[in-house]
Amino acid sequence: MGSKCLPLPQVVFGIGLALFILRGLPGHSLEPSFAVHSAKPQRKTNKRRGVSPQVLTRQLTDAASANHVLFLVENHASSLDEHHIGAALKRLAKEAPSDSQMALKDDPGFRTLLVRTSELLSGLQSQALTNVLWSLAKVDHDPGNDFMQAALKACMRQISCSTPQDLVNSLWACAKLDYQPGPQFLQAALARSQTTLGRFVPMDLANVVWSCAKLQYHPGETFLQQVLVESNAKIARFVPVDINNIFWGCAKLGYRPKSLLQPLLLAAEQQLEHFDSQQLASLLWSCTVLGLPPTPALLQALPSKRKTQLISLGPRGLSFVLWLYATMGHHPGTDFIALVLDKLSRSIPAFGFCGPEGLSGVLWACANFDHQPGESHMAGLLASAQRTLPEFSASQLSQLLWACARLGHQPDKSFLVDWLQQAAAKEEGFQRHELHTCLSASIQLNFEDGVSMIEGMLRSERIPSSERPVYRLVAGE
Numbered sequence: 001m002g003s004k005c006l007p008l009p010q011v012v013f014g015i016g017l018a019l020f021i022l023r024g025l026p027g028h029s030l031e032p033s034f035a036v037h038s039a040k041p042q043r044k045t046n047k048r049r050g051v052s053p054q055v056l057t058r059q060l061t062d063a064a065s066a067n068h069v070l071f072l073v074e075n076h077a078s079s080l081d082e083h084h085i086g087a088a089l090k091r092l093a094k095e096a097p098s099d100s101q102m103a104l105k106d107d108p109g110f111r112t113l114l115v116r117t118s119e120l121l122s123g124l125q126s127q128a129l130t131n132v133l134w135s136l137a138k139v140d141h142d143p144g145n146d147f148m149q150a151a152l153k154a155c156m157r158q159i160s161c162s163t164p165q166d167l168v169n170s171l172w173a174c175a176k177l178d179y180q181p182g183p184q185f186l187q188a189a190l191a192r193s194q195t196t197l198g199r200f201v202p203m204d205l206a207n208v209v210w211s212c213a214k215l216q217y218h219p220g221e222t223f224l225q226q227v228l229v230e231s232n233a234k235i236a237r238f239v240p241v242d243i244n245n246i247f248w249g250c251a252k253l254g255y256r257p258k259s260l261l262q263p264l265l266l267a268a269e270q271q272l273e274h275f276d277s278q279q280l281a282s283l284l285w286s287c288t289v290l291g292l293p294p295t296p297a298l299l300q301a302l303p304s305k306r307k308t309q310l311i312s313l314g315p316r317g318l319s320f321v322l323w324l325y326a327t328m329g330h331h332p333g334t335d336f337i338a339l340v341l342d343k344l345s346r347s348i349p350a351f352g353f354c355g356p357e358g359l360s361g362v363l364w365a366c367a368n369f370d371h372q373p374g375e376s377h378m379a380g381l382l383a384s385a386q387r388t389l390p391e392f393s394a395s396q397l398s399q400l401l402w403a404c405a406r407l408g409h410q411p412d413k414s415f416l417v418d419w420l421q422q423a424a425a426k427e428e429g430f431q432r433h434e435l436h437t438c439l440s441a442s443i444q445l446n447f448e449d450g451v452s453m454i455e456g457m458l459r460s461e462r463i464p465s466s467e468r469p470v471y472r473l474v475a476g477e
Contacts, residue, residue, distance in 0.1 A: 070109025209249030319358030394429030
């Protein structure tokens with residue numbers, strides 16, 4: 001992955017599910033500095049003397065652990081220069097586990113490092129500045145608005161001489177930290193990027209598109225077209241994470257040049273065995289949004305993954321995948337659906353971590369595929385849904401009732417009473433076609449109270465909301 005981190009962007013489907021944010025580097029053990037501090041080895045407080053700046057830089061770069069880095073920082077705090085700061089932060093970024101944020105925030109060595117960085121910030125060179133931002137984003141530490149404003153102000157002064165890597169790293173850091181740098185910085189950074197696109201490597205090309213999308217900033221179709229033209233010229237060097245990020249960015253920005261994206265999709269097909277489950281799910285979603293029909297090989301790539309490889313998707317990811325295949329109208333196979341349902345049911349409580357989007361999506365997908373989940377799974381799905389019904393949107397309530405009717409499953413009376421209460425509370429959120437869906441499902445389920453209330457909603461739809469009847473239901477009605 002080089003010197004930069006490429007997070008897997010969140011996969012979001014039509015009912016608002018956000019998915020898959022990768023943090024940290026896989027395969028790194030938890031270093032003592034990131035563990036609970038009461039159990040951390042006591043650091044010495046005596047300062048070393050006579051260590052040259054070059055030697056200290058080498059010691060920080062070659063430190064055996066994150067704890068060793070912070071030990072050196074504390075012992076040489078007053079003599080740290082920009083090279084030492086850069087070396088220390090990059091070493092921490094390389095080691096940082098996914099749960100390092102809170103532990104680092106409370107570490108005295110890390111606080112010392114941040115204070116010294118703030119003192120030197122305005123004088124740092126472009127590469128050192130962007131390395132600081134990238135490293136803080138990599139360890140998922142938000143240094144605060146004042147720090148970010150000062151850092152970006154310093155970046156702005158040097159933007160005309162920034163390298164492609166400097167530009168992309170600063171944009172990626174802002175996106176990763178959910179910090180809006182403002183249109184002035186974005187316009188300047190992208191204008192400089194546009195003049196140096198020929199020097200961008202595939203990782204930079206993908207990251208600049210991903211960062212713009214994450215920051216909800218549209219750089220303009222001319223810029224995106226130039227990025228994709230440059231990407232196609234370097235297509236042989238693209239790896240799965242780059243392809244996935246550029247597709248996700250284009251999908252989120254609503255940029256759909258099929259002729260420029262098709263070569264990248266073919267490149268993805270040639271590397272399918274190197275895509276992980278999250279990347280495949282994200283790529284399928286992007287193709288759906290971009291109007292690019294996935295190839296048969298891409299459609300079958302996820303169902304072909306081993307069971308252990310699907311675990312990384314998590315409950316919401318697995319439910320998203322079922323919803324996604326149903327949206328595309330592609331049946332992933334009975335065995336795959338059964339496998340997903342079985343995995344989701346093994347949580348405690350069963351189906352307890354899917355969320356409203358996942359629960360309604362799973363049932364909607366099963367109904368679309370005419371796949372009977374079985375009494376045990378159906379009971380678990382509806383029990384989990386009933387516990388979280390107040391969190392369901394009007395659209396999700398509609399999907400839930402429709403799926404029950406389509407699958408021929410009669411929910412018990414308590415579920416229907418709870419559903420009716422939530423539907424009444426969320427009357428304003430229903431679209432007309434959703435009300436008709438609920439009415440049809442209520443008729444099929446012989447749900448007389450549901451029929452009566454939905455018909456009333458349809459009749460009063462054109463009546464001003466202040467004049468509409470209020471539906472109040474209590475248990476047992």
